[in-house]
Amino acid sequence: MSDTMTKTEGPILETRALMKRFSIGSRFSAEGRRTVHAVDNVSLTVRRGETLGLVGESGCGKSTLARCLVRLYDITDGKLFFEGEDITGRSLNALRPMRRRLQMVFQDPSASLNPRRRVGDLVAEPLRIHTKLSAAEINRRVAELFDIVGLLPDHVTRYPHEFSGGQRQRVGIARAIALNPDLVVLDEPVSALDVSVQAQIVNLLADLQEKLNLTYIFIAHDLSVVRQVSTRIAVMYLGSVVEEGPAEAVFSTPAHPYSQALISAVPVVETTPGGSRRRILLTGDVPSPLNPPSGCRFHPRCPIAQDRCRTERPEPTAYDGGRKVACHFPTI
Structure with a gap:
């Protein structure tokens, strides 16, 4: 196996029927060992230079899924390709060349930054591990990274607790881009921040994408933010992708009943009389991933479910305009 991975003309990342399951409990307990179906049969394609927004309920x-994509979690079944190469079962040593080009920014920067180390050391760590730069060259690169993300030079000697939430997230972003990656997975990078700070981080990410030619997978609860930053949208429900397509198409004319309910909850400004959007309220609770429903996972809460939905699981079907919908009765 070569030490470097060459860029390809195809998708930068692709999953095929990806699954992740966790075993919980004990065989000595009354319930025994049980299986959590956390990610269930997900097939996605991420194209170079785009931002794929990933949305869904908590x-x-x-x-x-994000941790599976960067191989922080082992994959239970299915395939994961990065730059056309199958990395599904690669060992940690074999994954090392890929780590330079596939990075992640976590939701809570406080939890992802070692509180006992200065932030300059944290940003320098990937450079020490993956490059042969001298100490002076690493220091110059760290200073450059701090400037790129909007931090001051003297910030390198501070500890994470001395920063605000937005500043800590900038440190996390600096660390993620230190090795000039091709793809960055952003796991709810703005959900723990104030609204004004969210806007600053979103603008920073957009600037970095343009300057560094980055590809993003952007996960967020705020659908307004996802719509603003995304090229395409993938809607998840109970571990599966139920709809995928161009961002504006999915937001303006959602085809899956769950997408319709999710997007109907986004606040809108009423500019004309009668221009308000109908709020779709779902009944029932989200089923447990310990015991997912048969057939369509959404059918217990779906307002248009029929007998077929209860017994036959819909496969994602491609439609014109780049849309894919996993529904027996999509409105498309």
Whole structure:
């Protein structure tokens, strides 16, 4: 196996029927060992230079999928390709060349930054591990990275607790881009920040994408933010992608009943009389990933579910305009 991975003309990242399951409990307990179906049969394609927005309710598997994509979690089944190469079962040593080009920014910068180390050391760490730069060259690169993300030179000697939440997230972004990656997975990078700070981080990410030719997978709860930054949208429900397509198409004419309900909850400004959007309220609770429903995972809460939905699981079907919908009765 070569030490470097060459860029390809195809998708930068692709999953095929990706699954991640966790075993919980004990065989000595009354319930025994149980299986959590965290990510279930996800097939996605991420094209170079785009931003794929990943949305869905809390607990739908977005963060688990993100960690599978960067191989922080081992994959239970299916395939994961990066730059056309199958990295599904690669060992940690074999993954090292890929780490330079596939990075992640976490939701909570406080949890992802070692509180006992200065932030300059944290940003320098990937440079020490993956490059042969001298100490002086690493220091210059760290100073450059701090300037790029909007931090001051004297910030390098501070500890994470001395920064605001937005500043800590800038440190996390600096660390993620230190090795000039091709793809950055952003796991809810603005959800823990104030609204004004969110806007600053979103603008920073947009600037970096343009300057560094980055590809993003952007996970967020705020659908307004996702719409603003995304090229395409993938909607997840109970571990599966139920709809995928161009961002404006998915937001303006969602085809899956779950997408319609999710997007109907986004606040809108009423500029004309009668221009308000109908709010779709779903009944029932989200089923447990310990015991997902048969057939379509969404059918217990779906307002248009029929007998077929209860027994036959819909496969994602491609439609004109680059849309894919996993529904027996899509409005498309």
